[in-house]
Amino acid sequence: MVDQALFAGTNFLVNVLLARWLEPAAYGAFSTAYALFLFTGTLHTALWTEPMLVYGSGRFRERFPAYQSVLIGYHWRFGLLVGLTFLSLAVFFARLQGRELALSFLGLSLAAPAVLYLWLVRRGAYVRLDPRLAALGGGLYLFLYLGLAGLLLWVRLLNEATAFLAMALAAVLAAEAIRRRLRGGAPTQVAPSEVWALHWGYGRWALAAGALSWVPANLPLVALGALKGLEAAGVFRAAYNLFMPVLHFQTALNALFFPLIARVLHQQGKGQARRWVARVILVHLVPAGAYVLLGFFAAPLTWWVYGGRYPEVVSLFLWMLPLPFLAAFSNALEAWHRSLEHPRAVAVAYGVSAGVTVLGLAAVGYWGVGGAVGLLLVAKAALVLGLSHRWAHG
Incomplete structure (x- = not known):
């Protein structure tokens, strides 16, 4: 940590x-x-x-x-x-x-x-x-x-x-x-050939999942810069920066819990491992809940962080509040599928999220920074639904 x-x-x-x-x-x-x-x-x-x-x-x-x-x-x-x-x-x-x-x-x-x-x-x-x-x-x-x-x-x-x-x-x-x-x-x-064969065999689906995961997380910003100018991209990133501490904290939790879930799955079976996933979600939700309290201080927080620059970030911060809650579910469910050695399921879920992002790019062109924020949240929700579908079916 x-x-x-x-x-x-x-x-x-x-x-x-x-x-x-x-x-x-x-x-x-x-x-x-x-x-x-x-x-x-x-x-x-x-x-x-x-x-x-x-x-x-x-x-x-x-x-x-x-x-x-x-x-x-x-x-x-x-x-x-x-x-x-x-x-x-x-x-x-x-x-x-x-x-x-x-x-x-x-x-x-x-x-x-x-x-x-x-x-x-x-x-x-x-x-x-x-x-x-x-x-x-x-x-x-x-x-x-x-x-x-x-x-x-x-x-x-x-x-x-x-x-x-x-x-x-x-x-x-x-x-x-x-x-x-x-x-x-x-x-x-x-032997380098042995290493390459093993890594490619394991990583080809993780490669697809990684490439697809980039789309919902980053394409709204890139599209915003192309359609509305680099200043708009800067505003969007300034708002997103404020969520980096909680999102990285959740990533750290996942790095800790991923091998734990894999070990429980191997030693105690699927049922006990599923219970651990639920616990991981709850732990992830704690720092997400703390951000709701920060929402009451969005204006002074933004002024303090950016010294009066980017006044638009105050309202964007409030709109982005669902992001760490969605990340709590997606992180835990992704760890579950990777523990099962099912990177294909993760790739499919990210594919759904990426498809939603591409289809929603018109929102960025029409609403600018607000459209990019909305698209980011909708794409993250689509990822959670995709991972939940696979979770429900084992």
Whole structure:
């Protein structure tokens, strides 16, 4: 929980500070680029990180350093492809005179491989049952990222590109600090072909689910920037930032309860595991309920966070209040299906949610930021219904 708080808290604080420091259009460009980066993150997690949590704890437990080295080799190949893709987007937008987006994708071309590397190495600490090490890495990432961003602001060099460059440097240094502590043990060999076959066999449905999960969570923001301008995207992201602490807290709970549900399922059977899912939902609802109380202080909270910028966020905050409640159900039900090794069911549910999002894009064009908020909530509700249908049928 401390690790997740440090890691997610870094992104939350930097997003808030960038929203205060950058012009709304520049912050909208940063947010749009980061939303597209998250798409590559879902693919990376599905093929590398999630299978590593399974096979690193089991089949390769005694050969984890060698196994992790193979994964890192595959990671950097993927990272090179991702970096070149974002660099091409930077050139494309530069030719279209889109300065803000060009700068954002230029910085992201270096930041994306570095941040994905940190994600992979950080989860390796969980495989070795040493979350304390991941938390120390998260603390280092927080210190470096905020320090670099503050330094760039002080020397008046902070912009969309340098914000991502600070992210890249902080991520690489934090990842190396974690990895150095994970090394050790007798030298062993792991066949890369074996690793790839296992990860692809496990991850192909998780890959589909990850790609589809990006659509309802990020497409409304991207569509808003394209249809209503980058300033509108900045306003939407500023409102969403306020929910990042509770959503990341729920994600941390899921990381804790997912292996627990899987263990109960294996040792005590399906009936007892289903009872645990209900308990997990209740635990998730506690921080969601706390946000209802924050709704009474939405105006002073928004003014304090953004220093008077983005006054529209006050009403948007109230409209977004159902989001953590919906996340409580979707997170727990997703953990249930993954524990059953049914990533296909998760992929289908995300497919339904993604379809609803695409069909509802007209709302973004018609109502702007309000339409994007409504579409985000409807898509999340569709995901809960899709996962609940599979839950009801076993």
